[in-house]
Amino acid sequence: MKRFSLVEFSVNHPKLVVALSIIITLIFMTQFPKMRTDTNPKNMLPATSDVRMWNDEVEKTFSLYEDMIALGIVNEKGVLNKDTLSRIQRITDEILKMKGVAARDVSSFTTIDNVSVEAETLKVAPLMTKVPEDEKGIEYLRKMLYENPLFINRIISKDGKTTAIYVPLEKGANGKEIADRIREIVKKEKGDEQYYIAGDPVARDTFGAEMFKLMAIFAPIAGMVMLTVRYLMFRDLFLSFALMMDAMISIVWSMGLLIGLGYPIHIMSSMAPVFLMAIATDSMHIFNEFYFRYRETRDKKKAIIETMRAVSRPVRNTALATAAGFAVLLFMNIIPVKVFGGLVAFGTVALRILSFSFIPAMFTFVKDEKIEKIARSEDIGSDKTSQFLMKLAGLGIHKPVMTVLAGLLLFVVAIIGIAQAKVNNNLVEWFKKGSDVRVADTVINRALGGTSLGYVVAISKEDDYIKTPEAMRYLDGLQRRLEKLQVVGKTTSVVDYVKRINVVLHDDDRKYDVVPETKDIIGQYLFLFAMSAKPSDLDNVVDYPFKRANIWVQLKTWDAQAMRDVIKAVEEYKKDNPTPMELKPSGIAYFNLVWNDEVLGDMVKGFVLALIVVFGILAFDFRSVKWAIVGYTPLLFTILLIYGVVGFIGKDFDMPISVLSCLSLGMAVDFAIHFVSRLRQRLQETPQESLSDALLWTVARPGKGIVRNAVLFAASFAVMMFAPLTPYITVGAFIVSMMLLSSVMTLIYLPALITLLQGWLFKGGLR
Template sequence: MTKIFLVEFSLRRPKLVLLLAALLTLVFLSQFPKMRTDTNPKHMLPDTSDVRVWNDKVDKTFALYEDTIVVGVENEVSAAGVLNPDTLGRLARITDAILLLDGVASRDVNGFTTITNVTAEAGTLKVGPLMPAAPKTAAEAKAFERTLFGNPLFVDRIISKDGKTTALYVPLEKGANGAEIAEKLRVIVAKEPGPERYYIAGDPVARDTFGAEMFKLMAIFSPIAGAIMFIAIQLMFRNLALSATMMGVSMVAIIWSMGLLIGVGFPVHIMSSMAPVFLMAIATDSIHIFNEFYFRYRERRGDQDAKLTAIRETMAAVNRPVRYTALATAAGFAVMLFMNIIPVQVFGGLIAFGTIVLRLLSFSFIPAVLTFVSEDKLKAAAEGAARDRLGPALGRLGAFGAARPGLTVAAVLVLAAISVWGMSKIHINNNLVSWFKADSEIRVADTAMNAALGGTSLGYLVVESIEPPPKSLLRGDLPPGGEETLGAARRVSSAPEFMKDPAAMRWIEGLQRHLEASKVVGKTFSVADYVKRINRVLHEDDAKFDAVPDTKDSVGQYLFLFSMSAKPSDLDNVVDPTFTKANVWVQMKTWDADAMRQVIAATAAYQTAHPLPVTVKPAGIAYFNLVWNEEVLGDLVLGFSLALAVVFVILALDFRSLKWALVAYTPLLFTILLIYGVVGFVGKDFDMPLSVMSTLSLGMAVDFAIHFVSRFRQRREEEGARETVAESLAWTAARPGKGIMRNALLFAAAFSVMMAAPLTPYMAVGAFIVAMMLLSALFTLLLLPALVMLGRRWLAVE
């Protein structure tokens, strides 16, 4: 029997091994207080990524804020909606209190009392706050309602068409704490009780909620998963010391991995917050050690040093599969290091490290602890293990696969065919808001605001002139007039002032109307809207003048007039100082990455139909989500192929046979096929968490096949002369198979907790892993025997 150095050392110096493990654990534990979380979806891509660099540039060019909290106020009770004196008074007081909050960019808070309105009253042009003071009487409120709906810029932006909902946009200064400000906003609105409903939404709130849920997962759900596993192990082995050892191993691995992550200075992301549950589940692989140890101990009962011999024999028997499953798991996670999404990279590295730690502990910590377990207890537990029904049942399962291989394979193939059909229905999409449950504050707010207003998902289209404009445009756009107008037209069309050109203005206006025809777009907004508004207001509010004027000078003078009284940001947000670029705001009614794709496609179609020497580039958070979505897809393809290749290589190395590697591969492939088939049929969007799961699942699900094939071939070597292939298969399904099934059950038990978690990605991951583990165990124990029987000649097992 080969002796493993680490095992021998641990058996001779068990106390030293345990002491070392404890000391190292303390070192890693000491890093925990430094933990910080990062819940900003933007950080999924590195800050050097094109989309982030570009978005930052756009924010800077148009003086936009990275973070804005939206306060929604809804009054379903009053016939006038929010446009009654009471509600308006509350709104005014709320806005005033918000303006005094630290971290709020007060100068650019937009609501009834602060947003710039352009009106003409009694021949006087008025550019100023829409509602400087709240109306006191119903008649005043009615007049205000007319003013409000008189300016189309406001409808769907700060007031719903039915007048029942208004929004207050609260931009935050750079570096402000969104969570704190959101909390203060809740306090402010709580001081104004009435028939109104208040919603606090926006990116910073989502991130805050996200962070809180992440901590919940780590601090509540991980321990629950641990407790469930502990109970399950206890039921399986009926030995507290063993159960405690297994949990101890996973705890140590978790503390080392998380301690390393925090110590190196990485923040905890959504992915790494799941690491404890993953490591706990991966730790269950050591169940194979206990499973085998119990069998061996029973066989050696009565011998001298039965315990130590059993430990040595067990470690020798499971050495190879345990090492290779660890390698496969670690490799499966390590391929994530090649992906583009930072949290996925970090997570991959983290779990790969944790897996290696787990295996190291399997060969040191576990044997060391086993030396301390009293023989009496072991005997009792081993007796208990002997009276089990699971092993024989699994043996019958394997025997069925071996006896009816054709039927088994055919059934699986039919399932696979159906799954392929299901997979064709898979829809790739990311929707950050749907990561929250439907009844969560953030989803409720988002749904309400999307129903009432123009949409909460914001994208930008940056229209930039190309220099020089073609002659045709100059000729086509000449206003009637003499030489001077011609000169003026030539001057206006030169790139720097291009956006003041009526042709450019009308083009942008046309683009807006074209986009608004799309179902996903709720509202658009651009510099053309200001120009049209001023034109109309200057002409006694005559609807005929609700249009872009005919000359560039008019546009320039209107905008100048506007800028004489408006907030600087009003113009800055929609046009750059040199008028070479215009920014079209596009509000979408859904956070689906697909919505932005439609907007971009519609823009391209409009550009083709209406050529103008401009480029249009998308930007904003909605665009970021789209880019990120595509990165996920690219990563998936890359990661999945890498993982497939790496796992295959490891299998081939382990079995020293390509044929066996192929056979061991099959249950895994069918498992994944089946799950994706279900994902397709159910209509669940294929998003970031799922795509990552599919990659890492390869490394975990292949473990069962490695155990099965390794132990089966060992059995053939030892007992091949005395039993048939079918018998060996049944034995493998019964004995190591019991370990496999127990492993799968423990895995499933741990991850089933996540199905009750408060964020949908956690639920999806939980369901995915539970399904994958159970299916892959089932396929391993049923399909592998069938395949081995069918290919026994090819595999040369006879």
């Protein structure tokens, strides 16, 4: 009964309550300037997770860079001409001067080490020290490029039209700044060449910018849309604003808390404002009821208190259910999802506190005549919406068996659809098709070895084992096997260097393009190579004691499946060819795979948890397991239907979708809670009414609130469908369909099920 006193207090001291809410909001707002974003996919999993620890170890062992930008240069007439080559040289020189660029390891025509033999002299030097003056020089360069398998598909495409400059970044460098500066540099070059900038840091930083856009543009637009829709529903700007403020306050509180606690904003938490705005629509039921009550009592204060008494339980419990749905996410493995769950759960609780204080307080400021005017239009009999809803519900009440059978059929179809779904997170596909990031990725993937990088690390038990011919031959064989995979564009390992030196030392005799006979030869070749090449050339592929070797596997797609294929091929190869070496996958592609599987695991875990928790809340609220089961069915059904559709249209089940599976339960259950509690209330209040009449009343009065709620909810999320990043679009589309469908399902299937199961539900008599 404590909450009732909060309502009464707020009604009696409205100004104080509003002032307090605003002051608290301002306090939370002071945290906003500290906001920072985190768009690094690595942070999806904790730094202590196995895959990250292992990847860090591999990075350290082989002196690998965490971040690399690839600048693709395409000339349809071929890049091997004086002009393009001069441009490559100029651009490379400029890049080398940039702060944050690991200049020593930039790979370009002018910096990449080339091992060659010339007039009996072994030469390890940058491929192109100066731009060739004449055709002869260019022919010589062409020969150098295509002779060396290390270059093909790395810095020159097979058709000679594409080259790339690989720009590794120092730790902590700002990828976007560097990418922007590279863009400026290439802009100065006039010619036929086209330039494409790809790479993780670019994607990440673009993502970060889009995220801010979502929060700064799309969330406010969603707010405006809701304001407009609400105004059209109630014709009262003041109340629409009150509701809007309610949402805004909770957004500021939760975002302020998040930022204040030092968490960065991640893709999921960037969606929180829109979610909170939508969840705030639940106070719709308060408004809905208030206008009905006011018509009956004509006393504002009394109407408020009565309204709150009537709706407090469902409103409280729906909030509980929603908060629980989000709180379930706290048990997930993926950090941003966890943070998001906690964030929205907090916001939901804040919203409910506001519903019992701020909103009643605001009600008192509305002029009586105004309420009168609106309340007059709220009449079940004359209202078109209510009439339509009653017709809809009539379907379920009068033909319950048919309705349920139709539902079962749909259910089966949905299951088939779900069976076809595939779990996949492709980070590049989070960008829209025509976006710079995706175009650059596509171009470079088509022409060169691939932008997604995985590693296969061979680990032996003894030092220097990698130098043995059997280890070398083994790795060589494995590379050939991997290169047969469609998704693999190129592989590189220490073996490639050894074979290259073998050929070069024997005056380019192709016969020697094999692993040498003895360990000593290999050791001496590697030493010879290390004598003049860049240290990183060897460091990247072999560790210091020659105990571990690193095969670079360039993949042509960011699909998680690609790395799964690689791992499978490695395992098969190992089965056919036993070895004392252990072969372990690593790299960003492997991380994506692990993370992807975590998403699947999380989805299942979260869904089951949400099912249990929401069921528990329903059972608790209804004080009946039977009613809980009935209330549960339509919403479960809705979720299955939507997943079925997702499966049928072939959309990947990615992180946002899996998160939604838990959330939607918690959000859509609101409808069932409102419906069932109000129905049972009605049955008690009007004992003479038949069950179908009571059902029809419920559909028409609280049902209208449900539909309004759903429409508002959907309206705010519909805005996200115009967002620049696909996860937002997915979430938008998902929630819109979820809300509309589940409200309709509730209004059709709940009456049908209740009618059908009345004997079982009302065992001890109808009341």
